[in-house]
Amino acid sequence: MAVSRTIFIAGAGIGGLTAALALAAKGFRVVVLEKAERLEEAGAGLQLSPNASRILVELGLSERLRRGAVTPEAVSIMSTRAGGELLRLPLGEAAVARAGAPYWVVHRADLQAALAAQVQDHPDIDLRLGATFEDVAAHARGLTVVHRIGNSRQSDVASVLIGADGIWSTVRQHLFPEVQPRFSGLIAWRGTFEATQLPKEYTSRRVQLWMGPGAHLVAYPIAGGRQINVVAIVPGTWNRPGWSTPGDPFELMDAFPAPRWPGPARMMLKAVDSWRKWALFGVPEGCEWSKGSIALLGDAVHAMLPFAAQGAGMAIEDAAVLAQHLGGNATESAASIAAALKQYGRARRARVRQVQRTARQQGQIYHLTGPLALARDLAIRALGPERMLARQDWIYSWKL
Structure with a gap:
């Protein structure tokens, strides 16, 4: 039996919204559930190195982001022991020439607003604010995703559920209750x-x-x-x-x-x-990335220390890799979906672990x-x- 071409994403943060755009670009209908009534600033600034900005550019976000993003000219490494600057690393055009994409610093709210505007303009994405994910059940047609909006409880059929709901993920708690931050x-x-x-x-x-x-x-x-x-x-x-x-x-x-x-x-x-x-x-490094037709993304599966400035970057990469593995014929059956999500996790695990370890080491240094x-x-x-x-x-x- 063919499964639905609808994918549900729990969480409208940076990873969830990027995943919605990347999946919609592959021809899926996407529903994003966000428990907040309004998308508001959480955190302040963040750094988008070329590995992340490249994906956002490919998703058509350049113009929206350029309004608030800053392209820094350099990184100054300063030491209190030395009393000032040890080294200055050139960015700006040098970063574009070296990596083929810009290095941006941006307010988290500006990035989320740009992603949300792009999502809301897309006819195949339904962003539901004030919608709290509650439960999910697998069956022959795929998944039934249960969520609540106000006093109303709603059930929808989907092929895939993505938990992009942060370090205190409800979706991860449903899948792997033993994994705790x-x-x-x-x-x-x-x-x-x-x-x-x-x-x-x-x-x-x-x-x-x-x-x-x-x-x-x-x-x-x-x-x-x-x-x-x-x-x-x-x-x-x-x-x-x-x-x-x-x-x-x-x-x-x-x-x-x-x-x-x-x-x-x-x-x-x-x-x-x-x-x-x-x-x-x-989140402990051994956390699994998926189970059946349900997968995790971003902080829900690999929340890390911010000392490599890659928390948002890894979530954005996750979104692109996830869409790549689910594209094509990967959603013809529940078995093919589960296999594609396993492949997504295998494709991401080693790189993300290396970034997590790098962040810890840099903090110690x-x-x-x-x-x-x-x-x-x-x-x-x-x-x-x-x-x-x-x-x-x-x-x-x-x-x-």
Whole structure:
């Protein structure tokens, strides 16, 4: 018996919306369930390296993204031990020439809004806000997906269900209840300030990575360069779930004391009026990617530390690979769907694990102290910009 050509996606985040566009481009009808009544900003800025931007360009999002995205000219690697910049890695046109796609920094809300606008313009995608995924059952015609909108409970037939519903995924809980997120012992603080608040040397079009003893911070322009996004990473025991808990600025500044942290870094931290914090959790590497006609995508299956700036990038890659494996004749039967989803997981597992491990290792390197921090700084300077960039080629140059 032929199965439905309808695919349900739980979650209208970056991964879910990208998957909807990629699957619709393969001829599927897609329904996206999002429990939020409105798509609102969760988090602040993010980095889209060429491996991710290439996919968004191919999905036709260039014009929508260029309105808010910033193309940074460089990444400045800064060390508190050295008191300033160790190395500057060229981006901008150099990134396009090297990897064939732009390196963008963008407000998460701007990216989500661009994806949502593209989704809403597509005749084969149905975005249902205020729709909470509740249950799924397999049968001869495919799947019955149950969701709730307000007081109304609705059931629909689909060929595939994709869980793109984040680290606390309800779909993953349904499939693999034994897989639980793990707290990393680190807390991320985020905030923004207007670029006009500080001199241009603090707010130029570059990504600044400040490495220090037990903590680090990243700053870069968003919103067309009008704002600076700041993310500070510190150790701690506070581990409540969520993305947007208000944070006490005095508590944060205590983690970045003078003279250990130079004036330019502290000045950026002080420029932020309102801080939000979230505990950094990860999903264990052994999580399965699919079961039958149900698969996971993005943070639901591989939430990782943000120290490789690839959380969004890996979700976007997942979406493209998933669409590739489900395209063609892969949905002629439940068995062929299950096989295609297994192939999708096998195609993604090794690369994502390598990125997860790279992120953990980089976080450890950023936080070194004493002689190890000195050795790190000397090694970075010795490598130079070209060799440092070459170490990222395996991430940035990825293509389908």
